[in-house]
Amino acid sequence: MAHEQAWIRAETGGTKQASLITNPAVLAALIRKAEHPVVIAGHLVVQPGKVGDTLTRFIRDLGGLKIPVVSTAHTYRELKERGITPVASMGVMEIIQRLCDPEWKGINGTGPHDLVLLTGLSYSLCSVLLSGLKQGARNSKTVTLDPKYHPNASWSMPNRKEDAWEELLSAVVCALAESGKGEVSDV
Amino acid sequence: MAQAAGAGYYLSENIILPDTRTRVSAGNHIRGAFMNRKNIHLTWGEAQTNRGTVKNLALHIGSARSILSDQPVGPTPFPDHTDLRDWDRILLSRYKPLYLPFCDLCCLCTYGKCDLSGGKHGACGITMEAQQSRIVLLATCIGAATHTSHARHLVSHLISRFSHRFPIDVGESTVDLSAPVTMLVCGFRPQTLGDLEAALEYAERQVTDLLAAAHTGQEADPIDFESKVFHAGMIDHLALEIADMVQISAFHLPKADPDAKLVPLGLGTVDAKKPVILVIGHNVPPAIDIINYTRDHDLAGSVEISGICCTAIDLTRYDPNAKIIGPISWQLRYIRSGVPDLIVVDEQCVRADLLDEAGAISVPLIATSGKNCAGLVDRTDDDASAIVEDLVSGRVPGVLLLNPERVGEVAVRTALSVHAKRIKKGTIPNILELINWAALCGGCGECMRTCPVESPIASAMKQAAEGDCSTLAAIYDICIGCGRCEDVCVQNIPVHSCILAAAGDTLLNEKFLVRAGRGAVQDLEIREVGGPIVLGEIPGIVAFVGCANFEKGVGEVAEMAREFARRRYIVMASGCSAMAIGMYRNEEGLTPYEEFEGRFDAGCIVNVGSCVSNAHISGAAIKIASIFAKRNLLGNYAEIADYVYNRVGAVGIAWGAMSQKAASIASGFWRLGIPVIVGPHGSKYRRMLMGRKDKDEDWYVYDTRTGEKVYVGPVPEHLFITAETQEEAIVLAAKLCMRPNDTPRGRSMKLTHYLDLHKRLYGILPDDIALFVRSAADIPVTMKDEILSLLEKDGIPERSIPNPTMIVSQAGGRTEEKNGS
Numbered sequence A: 001m002a003h004e005q006a007w008i009r010a011e012t013g014g015t016k017q018a019s020l021i022t023n024p025a026v027l028a029a030l031i032r033k034a035e036h037p038v039v040i041a042g043h044l045v046v047q048p049g050k051v052g053d054t055l056t057r058f059i060r061d062l063g064g065l066k067i068p069v070v071s072t073a074h075t076y077r078e079l080k081e082r083g084i085t086p087v088a089s090m091g092v093m094e095i096i097q098r099l100c101d102p103e104w105k106g107i108n109g110t111g112p113h114d115l116v117l118l119t120g121l122s123y124s125l126c127s128v129l130l131s132g133l134k135q136g137a138r139n140s141k142t143v144t145l146d147p148k149y150h151p152n153a154s155w156s157m158p159n160r161k162e163d164a165w166e167e168l169l170s171a172v173v174c175a176l177a178e179s180g181k182g183e184v185s186d187v
Numbered sequence B: 001m002a003q004a005a006g007a008g009y010y011l012s013e014n015i016i017l018p019d020t021r022t023r024v025s026a027g028n029h030i031r032g033a034f035m036n037r038k039n040i041h042l043t044w045g046e047a048q049t050n051r052g053t054v055k056n057l058a059l060h061i062g063s064a065r066s067i068l069s070d071q072p073v074g075p076t077p078f079p080d081h082t083d084l085r086d087w088d089r090i091l092l093s094r095y096k097p098l099y100l101p102f103c104d105l106c107c108l109c110t111y112g113k114c115d116l117s118g119g120k121h122g123a124c125g126i127t128m129e130a131q132q133s134r135i136v137l138l139a140t141c142i143g144a145a146t147h148t149s150h151a152r153h154l155v156s157h158l159i160s161r162f163s164h165r166f167p168i169d170v171g172e173s174t175v176d177l178s179a180p181v182t183m184l185v186c187g188f189r190p191q192t193l194g195d196l197e198a199a200l201e202y203a204e205r206q207v208t209d210l211l212a213a214a215h216t217g218q219e220a221d222p223i224d225f226e227s228k229v230f231h232a233g234m235i236d237h238l239a240l241e242i243a244d245m246v247q248i249s250a251f252h253l254p255k256a257d258p259d260a261k262l263v264p265l266g267l268g269t270v271d272a273k274k275p276v277i278l279v280i281g282h283n284v285p286p287a288i289d290i291i292n293y294t295r296d297h298d299l300a301g302s303v304e305i306s307g308i309c310c311t312a313i314d315l316t317r318y319d320p321n322a323k324i325i326g327p328i329s330w331q332l333r334y335i336r337s338g339v340p341d342l343i344v345v346d347e348q349c350v351r352a353d354l355l356d357e358a359g360a361i362s363v364p365l366i367a368t369s370g371k372n373c374a375g376l377v378d379r380t381d382d383d384a385s386a387i388v389e390d391l392v393s394g395r396v397p398g399v400l401l402l403n404p405e406r407v408g409e410v411a412v413r414t415a416l417s418v419h420a421k422r423i424k425k426g427t428i429p430n431i432l433e434l435i436n437w438a439a440l441c442g443g444c445g446e447c448m449r450t451c452p453v454e455s456p457i458a459s460a461m462k463q464a465a466e467g468d469c470s471t472l473a474a475i476y477d478i479c480i481g482c483g484r485c486e487d488v489c490v491q492n493i494p495v496h497s498c499i500l501a502a503a504g505d506t507l508l509n510e511k512f513l514v515r516a517g518r519g520a521v522q523d524l525e526i527r528e529v530g531g532p533i534v535l536g537e538i539p540g541i542v543a544f545v546g547c548a549n550f551e552k553g554v555g556e557v558a559e560m561a562r563e564f565a566r567r568r569y570i571v572m573a574s575g576c577s578a579m580a581i582g583m584y585r586n587e588e589g590l591t592p593y594e595e596f597e598g599r600f601d602a603g604c605i606v607n608v609g610s611c612v613s614n615a616h617i618s619g620a621a622i623k624i625a626s627i628f629a630k631r632n633l634l635g636n637y638a639e640i641a642d643y644v645y646n647r648v649g650a651v652g653i654a655w656g657a658m659s660q661k662a663a664s665i666a667s668g669f670w671r672l673g674i675p676v677i678v679g680p681h682g683s684k685y686r687r688m689l690m691g692r693k694d695k696d697e698d699w700y701v702y703d704t705r706t707g708e709k710v711y712v713g714p715v716p717e718h719l720f721i722t723a724e725t726q727e728e729a730i731v732l733a734a735k736l737c738m739r740p741n742d743t744p745r746g747r748s749m750k751l752t753h754y755l756d757l758h759k760r761l762y763g764i765l766p767d768d769i770a771l772f773v774r775s776a777a778d779i780p781v782t783m784k785d786e787i788l789s790l791l792e793k794d795g796i797p798e799r800s801i802p803n804p805t806m807i808v809s810q811a812g813g814r815t816e817e818k819n820g821s
Helices: A024-033 A050-065 A076-081 A092-099 A123-136 A162-178 B081-094 B128-162 B180-186 B196-213 B222-251 B285-296 B310-318 B328-336 B354-360 B384-393 B404-421 B431-440 B457-465 B470-475 B495-502 B523-534 B555-566 B575-582 B611-628 B637-647 B660-671 B680-685 B726-736 B744-762 B781-791
Strands: A037-041 A069-072 A088-090 A115-119 A141-144 B009-012 B015-018 B028-030 B034-049 B052-067 B096-099 B262-265 B276-280 B304-308 B323-326 B342-345 B365-367 B398-400 B512-515 B541-544 B570-574 B604-609 B650-654 B676-678 B687-690 B700-703 B708-711 B718-722 B816-818
Touching (some): A024 A115, A024 A162, A037 A050, A050 A162, A069 A076, A092 A123, A092 B096, A092 B718, A123 B096, A123 B680, B081 B096, B081 B222, B081 B637, B081 B660, B096 B128, B128 B660, B180 B196, B180 B222, B180 B611, B196 B222, B222 B611, B276 B285, B276 B310, B276 B328, B276 B404, B285 B304, B285 B342, B304 B310, B310 B323, B310 B575, B310 B604, B328 B354, B342 B404, B354 B365, B431 B495, B457 B470, B457 B495, B512 B604, B523 B611, B541 B555, B541 B575, B555 B570, B555 B726, B570 B611, B575 B611, B604 B611, B611 B637, B611 B650, B650 B660, B650 B726, B660 B676, B676 B680, B676 B726, B680 B718, B718 B726, B744 B781
Parallel strands (some): A037 A069, A115 A141, B276 B342, B304 B323, B365 B398, B541 B650, B676 B718
Antiparallel strands (some): B034 B052
């Protein structure tokens, strides 16, 4: 499958297409350099199966970086059971709305989020949310962690088979751990 | 608006007389209301004046302005968009658009394509924000135009059949307030079919004006576009009400009947051994004439008349022996089953490829609407026998017939003949054929890359090729029946048919019951529940409306409806969502319509009917303001919307909203201040209308008792929002039912449901409880200790409960601010 084509082909995006993350060092660098990153975890993160398990593990592995996690929909309880404590439970539209407000001080009140990591949302919904962020949150970079290419993101994972995608995320965790700021947690 | 003559007119049906000493039996004294009217017929049997006697005088007046009501008319009868712009801006100052563009471009004129991303303007100067709102306006104009056209067709058809004097009657003695939307918008109370022409002319003019505003170089401001969206929605509800009023009246559909019959739903209820006619669409006269033809020719019961989408709903309102197959998403699966012997389509939500699908099972198709000619030859004026012969012989794949009575005759005769010669065979493969098809699958995954519900088709095919069809069968439950998977298959595998094959007899065994659409809500019902609703003691009205573009099948709608009915909300339903609720059985084997009563009351599920019956949902909210609160409706939109917004805890859930009509229906609710939640695909409507609970300054109202501005908290927090999951929708709906006017007992009850649902479905209490607790009396008794400990830090507020309004003039013009805490 072509790595850089929208997973649902009709969701072609706009005049700018997301940059591909094929090198784990790229995502690690994006995370490392961000001053106020945030993870938005949708309900598919806690869905049974390999994708959910991999995403849970990745988010958990980021724990040491103190990146706040916002759970959407009804995801909070299961995330907590999986060892991740979100800083907030919000509707996904509500968090996107806040992110599009340039005066919003972020989920912890420490400043606007310059990096938004989205994951665990249905493809079509995620596509329009990324489009909303692209237009409304121009100072934020967006990254999608799911194994499907999203043209509306700033940076996107490629379309990958689950095993290859899992390897890529693991490599990102390793790259973060090896970096100066890499206090990746074993929570 | 000008008055035609001096004050004091009489009206009796269409007879309007000046205030002479002429006697007019059954006349109503009219004061103060004026409107445009056409085709007025005046007849004097005998009139005695001070100058002599006149006998048998008949006059026809092409048009006139006349007085048509016994109530004073408010400030905005027949409003243009700008007449209600201030009200819209009040709402839109709280609920600002969150834009979610489908793409970066505007492609609407030859200046473009223009890239609007990153703050760029188009060649015409338009911004991305305005462009998105403009697209929403276009969608709602399409929706409003569709319903207005539908209503126009019905009114014209029924006037030609029954005369313009045919009385409107939607509830016999149970409904005096029969046209709440028309009264509110147009400022008059229609009494006959002919009375509605003025309302329709108004609607048509408004939709034209709104559409014109979307032209290049017209409206530029996104909020003004949004205001026009609201206007389109209001017009849409007017058209909905007209359409359903006239069909209820003329076809004697259930008249506000809470005990409307339970009618069959599902393919399993169809006797495939009989000739079977399938009707699809929304505009029911052709389908009714099919029924009439069978009755008139002693064929009732000999022919199965089944339907999909709203025509099916309306057909069962006319004849409970008709069969509803399912929502719009059942089109392909039912046709491919091979059961129908003839397909008759009218308008709206009809698949564009049905002629091909009909041909594939060797049955003809009859198109019946000028809006959907399907490329077929118009044979309306041809001899019926010749048409039947052409259809049965297969000389033509279908015909266009624009006369419903002609449709009735041709359809029944054709179905009988086709059935006699046709061996019913569908296009769904048998299990061996399925496995052979599956073996051809190369696993490229293109089907999954077009599937709107992201079903795992490729892996399911792989399993099926090895003889295990279980995964493919499971897809049946979530499939929306779009068929896109087939078009992209490089091996030309009939993927959708393979899914149907894997599901085996599931389709054939679908046997459910749905309560026939009851139409309006009775005045008495409003009297009984108006108080508890406004005071908050019935926790809310949750209305399930809209199409079948569900992400996880029909089951979620039924589950949500049952959840709220069990919690003693008033649950309302219409259209495909009403069917979806019926396609469910509880542990005891009961459908929700058997489990819950059909009254407009706490703990009941009220199926109002088809898409056009949505007007009875907005109408019920409006009637609460009139019947319970004694507010004048006539031409008084902003005041009534303000009342509904602040007091009636209603929320709509359009879980599978797909169409432009769904957009206009939703926008009609928004202008009344009624929030709407959509499912994940609803995010594709390109923008949400959302409040900010973290901005206290947004949540002030005027207290009409004091004129002071007081903080009331974010109630309701949003006007239009996508929920990601069923669980989120349930919690949101409970929250969005809160209103400033809730009494402590009512707020306590609403909070109980919100907190309980949040805790059960999310695993935690929400973090915004403090925003909804105005005083200790609001705290649910069963959770008192837990909530008190949460509120301990900031203390328990002591906020008064205002008599709320958003309109300065309603507050006596005083604008003092007070935080109330």
